[in-house]
Amino acid sequence: MKMASVLGCAGVVALAACGGGTQASAPPHLEIPVPPVHTSSQTGHGQREAPPASLASKPSPFPAVARAKLDDGLRIAVVQATALPIVQIRLLTFAGMGYGAPGAAAFTADMLKEGGTRTMTSAQVLSRIEELGATLSVDTDFDSSVLQLGVTKDHLDEALDLLAKVVSEPRFDGAELRKLKARRTDETREAARGSGQWSAMRLMFRELYPEANPYSHYDVVPSEIAKITDRTLRDFHKRFYVPSNCELVVTGDVSESQVQAAAQKSFGAWKGGAAPTVQFPAAIAPAKTRILLASRPHSEQSDIFVATLAPPRSAPDYPALRVANQVLGGGVAGRLFLDVREQRSLAYNTRSQMLELAHGDEPLFAYAGTATKKTGLAIQGLLENMQKIAQGPIESSEVMTAGRYLSDIFAIRLESIGSIADLVAVQDTFGLPDGYWDRYRTAVREVSMADAQAAAKKLFGGAGRLIVVAGDPNVIGKPLSHFGEVVVVDPEKEFATVSTIPADPNAPLDVTK
Amino acid sequence: MGLPMKPARALFAAALVAIPALAFAQQHKPVQHQAGVQAPKLEIHLTVQRAKLDNGLRVVLAPDHTSPTVAVDVVYDVGGRNEERGHAGFAHLFEHMMFQGSQNVARGEHFKLVTSHGGTLNGSTSEDRTNYFEMLPRSELPLALWLEGDRMRALDISQFNFENQRKVVEEEYRMRVSNAPYVPAELRLDSMVNQGYWPYEHPAIGNMADLDAAQLQWVREFHDKFYAPNNAVVSISGDFEPEEAMALVRKYFGPIKPQPNVPPYNPGPFPVQKAPREAIVVDDHAEFPAIMMGWPIPPDRTKDHYALEMLGMLLSDGDSSRLVSTLVRERAIATDVDASTGDRRGPDTFYVTLKVASSSTVPQVQHAFDAILQRIQHTPPTDEEMKKLRNRIESHFLFGLQSNFARAQKLAEFELYWGDANLLMGELDKYRAVTKQDITRVAAQYLKPETRSRVEVKPGAGAAAAAAAGKGH
Numbered sequence: 001m002k003m004a005s006v007l008g009c010a011g012v013v014a015l016a017a018c019g020g021g022t023q024a025s026a027p028p029h030l031e032i033p034v035p036p037v038h039t040s041s042q043t044g045h046g047q048r049e050a051p052p053a054s055l056a057s058k059p060s061p062f063p064a065v066a067r068a069k070l071d072d073g074l075r076i077a078v079v080q081a082t083a084l085p086i087v088q089i090r091l092l093t094f095a096g097m098g099y100g101a102p103g104a105a106a107f108t109a110d111m112l113k114e115g116g117t118r119t120m121t122s123a124q125v126l127s128r129i130e131e132l133g134a135t136l137s138v139d140t141d142f143d144s145s146v147l148q149l150g151v152t153k154d155h156l157d158e159a160l161d162l163l164a165k166v167v168s169e170p171r172f173d174g175a176e177l178r179k180l181k182a183r184r185t186d187e188t189r190e191a192a193r194g195s196g197q198w199s200a201m202r203l204m205f206r207e208l209y210p211e212a213n214p215y216s217h218y219d220v221v222p223s224e225i226a227k228i229t230d231r232t233l234r235d236f237h238k239r240f241y242v243p244s245n246c247e248l249v250v251t252g253d254v255s256e257s258q259v260q261a262a263a264q265k266s267f268g269a270w271k272g273g274a275a276p277t278v279q280f281p282a283a284i285a286p287a288k289t290r291i292l293l294a295s296r297p298h299s300e301q302s303d304i305f306v307a308t309l310a311p312p313r314s315a316p317d318y319p320a321l322r323v324a325n326q327v328l329g330g331g332v333a334g335r336l337f338l339d340v341r342e343q344r345s346l347a348y349n350t351r352s353q354m355l356e357l358a359h360g361d362e363p364l365f366a367y368a369g370t371a372t373k374k375t376g377l378a379i380q381g382l383l384e385n386m387q388k389i390a391q392g393p394i395e396s397s398e399v400m401t402a403g404r405y406l407s408d409i410f411a412i413r414l415e416s417i418g419s420i421a422d423l424v425a426v427q428d429t430f431g432l433p434d435g436y437w438d439r440y441r442t443a444v445r446e447v448s449m450a451d452a453q454a455a456a457k458k459l460f461g462g463a464g465r466l467i468v469v470a471g472d473p474n475v476i477g478k479p480l481s482h483f484g485e486v487v488v489v490d491p492e493k494e495f496a497t498v499s500t501i502p503a504d505p506n507a508p509l510d511v512t513k
Numbered sequence: 514m515g516l517p518m519k520p521a522r523a524l525f526a527a528a529l530v531a532i533p534a535l536a537f538a539q540q541h542k543p544v545q546h547q548a549g550v551q552a553p554k555l556e557i558h559l560t561v562q563r564a565k566l567d568n569g570l571r572v573v574l575a576p577d578h579t580s581p582t583v584a585v586d587v588v589y590d591v592g593g594r595n596e597e598r599g600h601a602g603f604a605h606l607f608e609h610m611m612f613q614g615s616q617n618v619a620r621g622e623h624f625k626l627v628t629s630h631g632g633t634l635n636g637s638t639s640e641d642r643t644n645y646f647e648m649l650p651r652s653e654l655p656l657a658l659w660l661e662g663d664r665m666r667a668l669d670i671s672q673f674n675f676e677n678q679r680k681v682v683e684e685e686y687r688m689r690v691s692n693a694p695y696v697p698a699e700l701r702l703d704s705m706v707n708q709g710y711w712p713y714e715h716p717a718i719g720n721m722a723d724l725d726a727a728q729l730q731w732v733r734e735f736h737d738k739f740y741a742p743n744n745a746v747v748s749i750s751g752d753f754e755p756e757e758a759m760a761l762v763r764k765y766f767g768p769i770k771p772q773p774n775v776p777p778y779n780p781g782p783f784p785v786q787k788a789p790r791e792a793i794v795v796d797d798h799a800e801f802p803a804i805m806m807g808w809p810i811p812p813d814r815t816k817d818h819y820a821l822e823m824l825g826m827l828l829s830d831g832d833s834s835r836l837v838s839t840l841v842r843e844r845a846i847a848t849d850v851d852a853s854t855g856d857r858r859g860p861d862t863f864y865v866t867l868k869v870a871s872s873s874t875v876p877q878v879q880h881a882f883d884a885i886l887q888r889i890q891h892t893p894p895t896d897e898e899m900k901k902l903r904n905r906i907e908s909h910f911l912f913g914l915q916s917n918f919a920r921a922q923k924l925a926e927f928e929l930y931w932g933d934a935n936l937l938m939g940e941l942d943k944y945r946a947v948t949k950q951d952i953t954r955v956a957a958q959y960l961k962p963e964t965r966s967r968v969e970v971k972p973g974a975g976a977a978a979a980a981a982a983g984k985g986h
Contacts, residue, residue: 048617049616051626051656051659052655052656053655054652054653054655054656055651055654055757056652057651058581058650058651060581060582060650083579084915085911086912122842123833123838126833127901130833130901130905131900131901132904133904133905133907133908135831150908151908152907179845182845182872183845183870185871186800186871189800189801190694190800190801193694193798193799193800194693194798194799194800196692297797299798300687300691301684301687301691301692331628331633332624332628332634338621342620342621342677345676345677345684346684347681348685349688369687371684371687397629401628404628404629404630405631405632407631408632409631409632409633411582411631412580412632412648412649412916414580415579415580415582415916415917417915
């Protein structure tokens, strides 16, 4: 009920939703012009009072990262922050959800937690960790698997010791694996029925990447889970969970020497071979409009993703790409929010987003969640805004707002040691050098109008679009056909195609009446 | 009050806002816990200053120079509980209108100004209060206070803005409630536990019928009645000088006139429940059955409430908690479980939610839960469990108050709800004072069969689900 009863409204705060590596903060003493605000003459009201002047600013550089490497190859990164007597620990393995067989990465990571160690059952491990006041959590992202926990600083040594056992001495208990598979099967069935966004994401990655590309598999479906065995996990663990493919990140009230000594004691005997090589065949850019409808009968709202590909994270114009995306749909000052939501009343949640990947082109999408009958209008709204920003012009005030936000929001993210640990993890997952975040913050603030416009054209100017909608096919099938042939898939049948609706350019978009 | 970072009660709703968080210290003087365990005692040492302007505005300042940022949180003493019948969800709809322009801020400018100065913002509405907040670089404290003062003074509303936000809120309702599995059942359970007690019987998000009926003129009336300095708290945390901040607060809020006739909150007595209540909610978006139960319990921050919070943690906080370890991990008959308090100012609720695994049945899961409940009603937790609970409470506190916003928010709520933000500093000791016998006692005293409300979620067809989706609330 807490979730349903405490209602966040502007819809954007989620700092966590800013996405690792997508936000940064400002270099010291950089004076940034603030875009002009509308005044009375523009609004038609009486003379408006101008906003107050700013106070003196302070620099907020990214904190220094102390680095070390154990003899076994395990990298260590430490950020000391002594405001509170707590530490955050991340053990990164550079292996994302699609690396290896479908589901292998996530199940391996989960079973490190759930499957016990050579000398302790999983119940014993988890109970001990929780007695320390901590919770061991596992997150498998596109390019990494992360085990994390936060403890008061006096528990650091024991926490690292437990974490080392979990990572390097897994038991992969068969009975625990059977239970985990059953639970995950239930969860994916539940997502297939209850989450339009999950279904749309699964389809988007499936369509934008070839089968051989690890990114083509977003999460798992029951038939993939069924194929996972303890051998799958042991093989994956042997291949990817080697010290040379892992990194220990510790932030908080602790020094680099303390961490190194404790890590040497806990992780020093860990053995493993060379870091594995994974191939990433080229992504598939949509050549023309392709429409997929994930059937969700009786859905009162549609989840709409209008997707394409963005250049790789390593592209030299990456800061400009970030700014262009921010102008379109990066927050409450973005065009999608101000138009699709605040003018057209078509959505509560609308945005555009680049999903960051370590290898190759990245998915880029504009999103809106809209009432079922407004689905066609909302797609039209998203497409119009994408086309408009690609054609230009982008206003200077938009570029300044986007650059300042992307830069300064970093300072807010640095308030917690968990966020700092996450940023170090993102930096190292993408192979970015130390000092990168500060340079990035400078770069986004220095993006010119011309750079932003060129980036917008690159991002949103292509002819091809992948339109993925999760919703009620009985209501939205016809309006969707306005944009082209519609392929209807059933998430509850593992996304098998169940029908096709021919293109009908004359189909009405507005079925609200 | 609930712990700053206590795990969210709701299992099934979409995640809301991930809120990240000074001076805390760890005294290494051993403290004798009841369980006989020696442990260092963590103390909170936030520097908090309180003030009150002549117009009644309460101000809470928590300066901390660790990060060059600042958070401003303005909390109004109005929420879903203050709504009249027929106006369900209006406090929340009104909250949206607070972003639509004010005396010196044109529509859309609030968003642009905060963003263009490197910050972020939002607002939220619960049954108990409404808040508005900005997180910004320290240099922009005047901007945040100017914006908040301007919309406290007067709104600039129009029929277009109102219709626009009505539709936006209706989309929010679809996203959070009618299109979200299990959430309609959660709302139904709340209405059952609070049957006859209107403030909490209806959800803060309201219902479509009342949202459709809302009128523009209600907006100005609502602002006049509730959005006054003497009905609000301004809380500031982060990198600022207190004197400078107070001068800004006086400048931007001082001239605002108080409202001498803020409607009094007279909810009446909470009806005594004499028999269990049962309902079935057919949910088309749910794949598996679920069991949701609720019991009326005393308000937040009463002595027994602390024990009930710890009971909830004993049952479901962490993988080694009783419900998780038994129902989810060991027996694998449930896929997700939760037991926790709602942490409301008024009469509160103890909630239990059990999501049934495909390999299991509702009776099987219910029976297993009943056995676990019965055990804790008769046998106190072990010393090891008490030690773990205390460690986790301390950890939740420290990690949950890291960000400027988290501190501003928590301090503002303490000031508004309980009259003194400094009470936050004594909270850990309230939990530490709970004995294992207290936990067993409150489990037996409050989680009784005759006061239980229970909703069973059945995966099913659309029409029935829509009917259960709160449209009739």
